Amino acid sequence: LVRRAKLQRGETLLVHGAAGAVGMAAVEIGKALGATVIAVxxxxxxxxxxxxxxxxxVIDHRQEDFRERVMKFTDGRGVDVVYDSIGGDVTIQxxxxxxxxxxxxxxxxxxxxxxxIAANRLLLKNASAMxxxxxxxxxxxxxxxRRQHIDALDEMAAGVLDLYSKGQIKPEIGxxxxxxxxxxxxxxxINRKVDGKCVIEMSEEDY
Structure with a gap:
């Protein structure tokens, strides 16, 4: 959201899969960065x-067309950033x-x-896909x-840990x-029975 999408305070963020561990993190980080967050x-x-x-x-995609609701929530403007972990037609819409x-x-x-992805869709809105x-x-x-990789990982981890230390993100073990x-x-x-993180616990016998 920061390194690639450059999400800014005051922008609107659409998060798919918002109850999963990754989507939940995106919702919380988006809010911490000052965005208005629409969760699906x-x-x-x-x-x-x-x-x-x-x-x-919040949009329940089982009950509603998410694009229609997004356009209603934004008065027809649309969102600034989409965080898409789903793919398929969700990406197109x-x-x-x-x-x-x-x-x-x-x-x-x-x-x-x-x-x-149809390139003309991006052209018409001067949009970007990354x-x-x-x-x-x-x-x-x-x-x-390797050095660039390590520096980038350190930078991203530091940003997340800073938000965690401030209580702005609260990972949930489902x-x-x-x-x-x-x-x-x-x-x-896989069957979406877990909200948040699914944790594997190891005993001493497992090592």
């Missing part, structure tokens, strides 16, 4: 989680939800479909050098599983 989640329980973590507006010179930040494809690959900074992708139930934990995450 599925089902009342997940929506309530997004509200609890500071979202100004998110681009249509951008304001003039808005920015789409794609970080993953939870729906399983990588979208084909990606963020955390693995790059761990050396999993080509480019840059479920805990022992290591032998690792597959059950993955199933819970």
């Amino acid at each position: 989640a599925g089902g009342e329980t997940h929506c309530e989680t997004a509200r609890r973590h500071g979202a100004d507006y 998110s681009i249509r939800s951008l304001a003039w010179e808005g920015r789409l930040l794609t970080i993953g494809y939870a729906c399983g479909t990588i979208p084909d 990606g963020f690959n955390l693995g790059h900074f761990f050396g999993w992708s080509p480019g840059g050098n 479920a805990r599983f022992p290591l032998p139930q690792f597959v059950d934990a993955l199933d819970a995450v």
